[in-house]
Amino acid sequence: MQIRHKISLQFTCVVAIILLFFSGIVYLRAENQRSKNFFDRIQGRANTTARLLVDVQEFTPKLLKLLDMNSSSRLPNEEVYVYNFKNELLYSNIDKTPDYIDPTFLENIKKEEKVTLKDENREILGILFTGKYDRFVVVASANDLVGYSQEKNLVNTLGIGFLSGIIITIILSIFFAGQALRPIQSINNEISRITANNLKKRLDEGNKKDEIAELAVNFNRMLNRLEMAFQQQKQFVSQASHELRTPLAALKTEIQVGLEENQTIEEYKKTLKNTLNDTERLIQLSNSLLQLARTIEDKDKFHFEILRMEDILLNVQKAIQGNYPHYRIVFDFEKIPDDDNLTLINGNLLLLENLFSNLIENACKYSSDHQANILLSFDKIYCIVKIKDKGIGIPENEIAYIFNPFFRASNSIDKDGFGIGLSITKRIAELHKAIIDVKSKYLKGTEFIIKIPHQ
Template sequence: MKIRNRIALQFSLIVASILLTFSLLIYFTTAAYSRDDFYERLKKKARTTARFLIQVKEVDQNLLKIIDRNTLTALYDEKVLVFDEQNRLIYASVDDHIIHYQRSLLNDVRESREVETWSDENQLAGILYEEGGRRLVVLASAYDQVGRSKQRNLRVTLVWGLIGGIGLTVGLGIFFAGQSLRPIDEINTQISTITARNLRQRLDEGDRRDEIDQLAVNFNAVLGRLEQAFEQQRSFVSHASHELRTPLASLKSEIQLGLRRQLDAGEYETILTNLHSDADRLIALTNSLLFLARTIENISQMPLEPVQMEEVVLLARDELLSAKPHYRIEFDYDNLPNSETETTVSGNEELLKRVLQNLMDNACKYSPDHTARVRIGTNEQFCRVSVHDNGVGIKPEEVELIFEPFYRTANAVGYEGFGIGLSICQRILELHQGQITVQSQPGEGSVFTMQIAHL
């Protein structure tokens, strides 16, 4: 079912329920009021009859019957019965009708003084009339012809009003629901035209005041992020292809050189050494690309647990020094933590170790003395690890670009690397709800700082 029809149906059911409730309330309230009013008229008739019968001596029973039948306030099918203390009938307003009553009803009237009940389709009111030492029971019954007619007319009016109201509600509900949802139809039409080739297209955001306009705004924001992701993917593929082409071309050249003519053992050894070097470079690049892709793909599925940053720094340092013994890494605190929790973060130890190894390796690689200085500092909220070097530095205009995959600064020419390490570091720290910043001056060195909230 379409949203428009569902909204119209729900709105119609709500309005129909309200109309039905009010119709029933009006009908039963009016019926109760009419019934109570008719009972009061019957009681007045009973009191009047008893008063004439007892107080006015000039009025005998025959004259009283004539008065009852010809009074302007006579009711349809009216009957009045008067009983004495011994339950003997001393007056009946009609003689040509059989009057049905139960003796227990007379006792109920004497106990309750007033009784309201039914006699077939007639309403019956019984009262206890006391006058001059006499205690008479007077029963008055009649058919409320006018009241019943009014109730029938009211019932017909309410039924037709309810049907008309529900029909009008359904029609207006469908119309106004369609009007309200028309912007969504327009958004659907616009969305259907967006493909991978025209991600720059944006939805009409209107005046940004209602929820539908906000939906368009948020969808445009998603399109922006999606476009950026596509651009990053295209850039990644382009740079990866370029980086892979260089060692592959070198491999092919060396192989062609070895096949072109007969070489002596020394020349073959040189070719094999070059092939080995190119293969190592190709393996290192491939591993870096796979790690970057795997980190991006599984970034939300990495297990996080409490990690002591000092231990991660020492593990990263030891592994790096075992692979490159000529490096020097100095470790110290900016300020001594008050407790172990200040240097404990929620993270993945292997990934954090990879970040620190990349930062330490870069610091040692670009420093003339191959030395990196690592400092740990804490405050009330964060644990910071800074890696200092005295290397070539980074130009201010290139600082924001160094975290892009495959980007290498002009000062990095001549140094080994693919421009992937810092991008991997940034992705890993995003996983840990942290950040990495850099302060650098060309020719003076750089300071890379990673910051993560501690436990």
């Protein structure tokens, strides 16, 4: 079922319930008023008949019956009976006594003083009448032909109004639902024309105020992210292909040289050594690419736990100095924490060790003294790590690009590397909601400041 039909059905049901509720109230009020008015008329006729019979001596039962038959205020099928307290019939305007009048009914009237009941379409009233000298039981009844006819007309009117209201509601709800959902149909049409080759197309955001406009705005933001992701993916594939082509071409060349005849054993050894170096470089590049791809995965795939920052840094320091004994790493607290919790963070141990390893190794690699200084501090929100070196620095106009995959500063081309480490570092920081700031002076040194929210 389409949304417009669901909306129409739901709105029609609501209107139907409201119409039924108010129709019921109108009918009940009309029925109560009809019944009250008619019983008031019956009571008036009963009191008049009893007063004339009991209190006016000139009126005999015969004369009163004759007067009643010719009265213009006589009700349809009116019957009036007057009984004394011995349940003896003193007066009746007709010759028969109905079945509903029995001693029990009369005694109930004496007890309650006023009793009403309904026998099919006949309204029956029994009252206790107090005359000048005695009390009497008066039973009067009649058919409310006019009242029931008006009530029937009211029911027909309410029924016609209800059905008309439902039909009009269905028509209008379908129309207005279609009008309200027309922008969504327009959005669907625009979305159907967006493909991977046409990600620059954007949806019309309308007035940018209502929910549909908000949907278009959010969808456009998603398209912006998708377009950026596609561009990054294309750039990554292009750059990765370029980086892989170099060691592969070198391998091919070395193999071709090795296949040539008339080479000495030393020349073969040299060829194999070069092939081994190119293979190791290819393995390192492949590992770096896999590591970069892994950091792009969803954060939920990584196990996060409470870690202590100084332990992470000391582990990284120990690992790097184990692999590169000539590197010198100096670790210290810039500010001693009063509370141990200020250096606790929520993170993934392997990813964070990778982040700091990249930065510390770069600091040592690009410094003539191969030294990196690490300072740990904190504020109200972040645990702060500063990694400083006195190396070659980064040209000012290239600082904005250092986190791009495969980018290498112009003054670092002669150093080993692929330009992937800082891209991995940036992505790991994003996974931990961390902030990385870079300060660098060309040929004087670089400082990386990493701010990770503490616990």
